[in-house]
Amino acid sequence: MSDPLRLGIAGLGTVGVGVVKIVRQKAAMLQSRTGREITISAISARTRDKDRGVSLTGYAWEDDPVTLATRDDVDVFVELMGGSDGPAKAATEAALAAGKDVVTANKAMLALHGQSLAEAAESAGAVLRFEAAVAGGIPVIKSLTEGLAGNEITRVMGVMNGTCNYILTRMQSAGLPYEEVFEEANQLGFLEADPELDVGGIDAGHKLALLASIAYGTQVAFSEVELEGIGQITIEDIRQAADMGYRIKLLGVAQLTGRGLEQRMSPCLVPDSSPLGQLEGGTNMVVIEGDQVGQIVLRGAGAGEGPTASAVLSDVIDIARGTRLSTFGQPATTLRPVTPARATAPAPYYLRMLLQDRPGALAKIATTLGEAGISIDRMRQYGHSSGTAPVLIVTHKTTRASLDEALVAMPATKALAEAPVALRIEEA
Amino acid sequence: MSDPLRLGIAGLGTVGVGVVKIVRQKAAMLQSRTGREITISAISARTRDKDRGVSLTGYAWEDDPVTLATRDDVDVFVELMGGSDGPAKAATEAALAAGKDVVTANKAMLALHGQSLAEAAESAGAVLRFEAAVAGGIPVIKSLTEGLAGNEITRVMGVMNGTCNYILTRMQSAGLPYEEVFEEANQLGFLEADPELDVGGIDAGHKLALLASIAYGTQVAFSEVELEGIGQITIEDIRQAADMGYRIKLLGVAQLTGRGLEQRMSPCLVPDSSPLGQLEGGTNMVVIEGDQVGQIVLRGAGAGEGPTASAVLSDVIDIARGTRLSTFGQPATTLRPVTPARATAPAPYYLRMLLQDRPGALAKIATTLGEAGISIDRMRQYGHSSGTAPVLIVTHKTTRASLDEALVAMPATKALAEAPVALRIEEA
Numbered sequence: 001m002s003d004p005l006r007l008g009i010a011g012l013g014t015v016g017v018g019v020v021k022i023v024r025q026k027a028a029m030l031q032s033r034t035g036r037e038i039t040i041s042a043i044s045a046r047t048r049d050k051d052r053g054v055s056l057t058g059y060a061w062e063d064d065p066v067t068l069a070t071r072d073d074v075d076v077f078v079e080l081m082g083g084s085d086g087p088a089k090a091a092t093e094a095a096l097a098a099g100k101d102v103v104t105a106n107k108a109m110l111a112l113h114g115q116s117l118a119e120a121a122e123s124a125g126a127v128l129r130f131e132a133a134v135a136g137g138i139p140v141i142k143s144l145t146e147g148l149a150g151n152e153i154t155r156v157m158g159v160m161n162g163t164c165n166y167i168l169t170r171m172q173s174a175g176l177p178y179e180e181v182f183e184e185a186n187q188l189g190f191l192e193a194d195p196e197l198d199v200g201g202i203d204a205g206h207k208l209a210l211l212a213s214i215a216y217g218t219q220v221a222f223s224e225v226e227l228e229g230i231g232q233i234t235i236e237d238i239r240q241a242a243d244m245g246y247r248i249k250l251l252g253v254a255q256l257t258g259r260g261l262e263q264r265m266s267p268c269l270v271p272d273s274s275p276l277g278q279l280e281g282g283t284n285m286v287v288i289e290g291d292q293v294g295q296i297v298l299r300g301a302g303a304g305e306g307p308t309a310s311a312v313l314s315d316v317i318d319i320a321r322g323t324r325l326s327t328f329g330q331p332a333t334t335l336r337p338v339t340p341a342r343a344t345a346p347a348p349y350y351l352r353m354l355l356q357d358r359p360g361a362l363a364k365i366a367t368t369l370g371e372a373g374i375s376i377d378r379m380r381q382y383g384h385s386s387g388t389a390p391v392l393i394v395t396h397k398t399t400r401a402s403l404d405e406a407l408v409a410m411p412a413t414k415a416l417a418e419a420p421v422a423l424r425i426e427e428a
Numbered sequence: 429m430s431d432p433l434r435l436g437i438a439g440l441g442t443v444g445v446g447v448v449k450i451v452r453q454k455a456a457m458l459q460s461r462t463g464r465e466i467t468i469s470a471i472s473a474r475t476r477d478k479d480r481g482v483s484l485t486g487y488a489w490e491d492d493p494v495t496l497a498t499r500d501d502v503d504v505f506v507e508l509m510g511g512s513d514g515p516a517k518a519a520t521e522a523a524l525a526a527g528k529d530v531v532t533a534n535k536a537m538l539a540l541h542g543q544s545l546a547e548a549a550e551s552a553g554a555v556l557r558f559e560a561a562v563a564g565g566i567p568v569i570k571s572l573t574e575g576l577a578g579n580e581i582t583r584v585m586g587v588m589n590g591t592c593n594y595i596l597t598r599m600q601s602a603g604l605p606y607e608e609v610f611e612e613a614n615q616l617g618f619l620e621a622d623p624e625l626d627v628g629g630i631d632a633g634h635k636l637a638l639l640a641s642i643a644y645g646t647q648v649a650f651s652e653v654e655l656e657g658i659g660q661i662t663i664e665d666i667r668q669a670a671d672m673g674y675r676i677k678l679l680g681v682a683q684l685t686g687r688g689l690e691q692r693m694s695p696c697l698v699p700d701s702s703p704l705g706q707l708e709g710g711t712n713m714v715v716i717e718g719d720q721v722g723q724i725v726l727r728g729a730g731a732g733e734g735p736t737a738s739a740v741l742s743d744v745i746d747i748a749r750g751t752r753l754s755t756f757g758q759p760a761t762t763l764r765p766v767t768p769a770r771a772t773a774p775a776p777y778y779l780r781m782l783l784q785d786r787p788g789a790l791a792k793i794a795t796t797l798g799e800a801g802i803s804i805d806r807m808r809q810y811g812h813s814s815g816t817a818p819v820l821i822v823t824h825k826t827t828r829a830s831l832d833e834a835l836v837a838m839p840a841t842k843a844l845a846e847a848p849v850a851l852r853i854e855e856a
Contacts, residue, residue: 139575147567
């Protein structure tokens with residue numbers, strides 16, 4: 001029998017408590033599956049005296065997570081504090097420098113500092129794992145890093161922010177406007193303290209950048225993710241999309257093309273009969289496409305105590321079993337810097353515009369699109385009201401560059417009463 | 429740089445050729461992901477002279493897979509011959525006895541001999557892995573063994589025979605009877621040489637038995653899987669199920685209850701809005717439920733050159749990276765023997781009967797059900813024809829034992845013109 005694997009856990013919020021519970025309550029199961037005992041040596045959190053619904057007796061307490069991370073009786077530092085910098089990063093760096101393995105759920109830290117942390121881990125002979133940072137309980141990091149490692153990945157897509165998917169599907173099912181459902185989600189405690197992290201696509205963008213790194217062997221490059229939030233989506237967009245056989249999702253897409261790496265996190269239309277289109281509520285979904293395997297779809301809870309703790313435990317169990325993998329699937333020093341590419345993969349687009357109700361307005365818009373090389377697949381004009389006319393256009397496949405060219409030229413036509421909304425239609 | 433990892437591949441059918449292609453064409457990618465070269469030393473197949481669409485020069489040829497498996501220049505024996513016994517088993521045993529690691533796609537061999545082969549692997553210090561044996565390209569063995577290892581698994585379900593799902597969804601979409609679609613599938617080459625392996629549920633039952641072993645830490649027990657094929661499903665069943673909001677799937681379910689391990693592979697009704705209900709055509713889906721993670725759904729191609737080769741490569745890559753896991757997720761000697769339980773988990777059932785058109789016939793059936801403690805949720809009787817009347821009943825939740833009691837008592841009522849069909853309704 002091997003020695004016990006001793007954890008030091010920093011951060012005792014929902015996820016930290018979930019991890020403590022599993023380690024305490026499922027000790028026999030974990031031991032039978034790993035061949036060794038998994039124990040907790042020490043813990044750390046902002047507040048010491050607080051009933052967390054689980055006994056913490058027998059664990060040493062550290063006020064300072066850096067001290068915790070470097071204790072002699074800690075083999076694995078489990079970082080569940082969150083925050084891209086500050087104590088989380090300091091303690092992670094200290095743990096790695098001391099040769100400790102690190103398991104973290106911290107997507108922001110890895111999205112911003114993944115490359116340097118992975119290099120630090122490797123030069124110390126330690127492993128740094130982060131299954132819980134992306135899509136909660138779904139074993140997506142493992143699937144991509146290991147299960148599909150025989151593939152050249154051709155596209156990774158995902159709905160990875162449950163709050164946004166809740167808002168969008170609730171708008172549709174209840175017929176409510178964005179502002180009202182946003183407030184509802186807020187009341188239910190679904191939103192981050194800074195809601196822009198959710199509805200602005202930042203949180204999901206962090207996750208996409210991590211997936212892209214593994215998929216394409218590139219250095220994490222969150223700053224190159226094209227971010228667009230869901231705040232501009234109206235109930236009318238959702239209804240019109242539904243009417244045409246689509247659903248609107250905050251969708252992350254990463255693709256490596258001849259021009260470089262595309263990383264987009266933006267509201268997209270997807271076919272309502274596709275797995276992504278059928279995804280309701282707060283559930284997450286990741287779609288991985290490989291040259292050998294075709295399309296693999298993974299679906300499950302993206303947040304919450306149990307699902308996230310399950311993912312943390314999978315990394316801990318790997319370490320207990322002696323599995324030692326590079327953070328992003330290959331040595332960090334071999335990851336290539338990203339050449340970012342703006343969306344070059346052509347796609348059809350959905351355009352919503354409000355036309356001035358005057359003769360020739362629609363013709364001017366159609367001409368502007370035509371001059372940018374964009375042809376119209378479907379068009380609908382609605383009944384006039386107060387001097388303006390809503391128009392919806394679905395284009396044939398075009399590039400984002402052509403579309404931008406048309407969008408830039410539109411104001412000069414004076415045909416529009418407000419700025420148009422353009423959403424990509426992603427084949428799913 | 430580590431030494432190359434040298435493969436010996438036995439079996440050059442679709443999957444074997446797919447594996448050779450990846451190793452040849454993606455050498456640089458595999459090396460960057462594993463840190464070592466993956467090479468092929470020797471190959472073996474039934475027929476030597478045959479154009480397989482890929483160059484085999486540079487590989488030693490062995491007529492006898494046993495000789496191949498034990499060659500000095502083979503580190504990993506890749507068994508892709510198939511067949512539960514015979515050369516596949518002999519060569520696997522020889523490889524393990526010689527301390528070689530083994531990667532196989534052979535579900536039948538593992539379903540029948542998994543326990544003894546896993547023990548042989550462990551006593552030789554070798555690993556025996558089989559990602560490709562279950563659900564083709566879907567990384568389900570990895571997800572269950574590793575990604576969800578922090579969970580007590582509460583239920584595993586799956587549609588794991590693409591041919592059956594093709595037949596059932598094609599019957600529905602084209603409105604064709606079973607016999608006609610079966611013949612169509614046969615023409616398309618979708619069926620095994622012995623079609624009973626597909627439509628009788630045997631192939632999918634093998635896969636279910638492997639998943640159950642990992643999920644519950646029990647010895648593989650294919651002989652205890654309750655098997656029921658799809659041959660009795662009529663187009664009317666499919667239409668009626670659709671009418672009530674269900675789809676019919678050949679569904680495998682494994683559950684550990686207080687009474688023991690239930691393993692069922694049988695046609696079931698699932699809600700049409702569930703991921704399983706929405707699964708069309710030849711695609712596979714596995715649903716894993718854990719006490720922490722909730723429900724995880726994995727979907728992808730269950731067969732074919734690329735997807736299956738992708739799964740084989742994932743095992744090879746694990747070995748190249750130094751990952752060494754027990755075949756069924758814990759040492760084979762610690763796996764518990766199965767106490768089989770007939771379906772004790774209560775469920776609603778769908779019953780199709782043909783009543784004699786005589787007064788009181790329906791009352792007798794209802795009485796028989798009531799006497800077995802089964803209450804009726806929904807009932808439909810259709811227009812009479814030629815002296816008989818079709819009746820459909822959906823029961824409230826009941827046990828299989830109660831249902832069997834009622835079914836056994838029914839002939840004595842003389843109310844039925846033919847034997848009833850009973851299908852479980854599985855919450856999904």
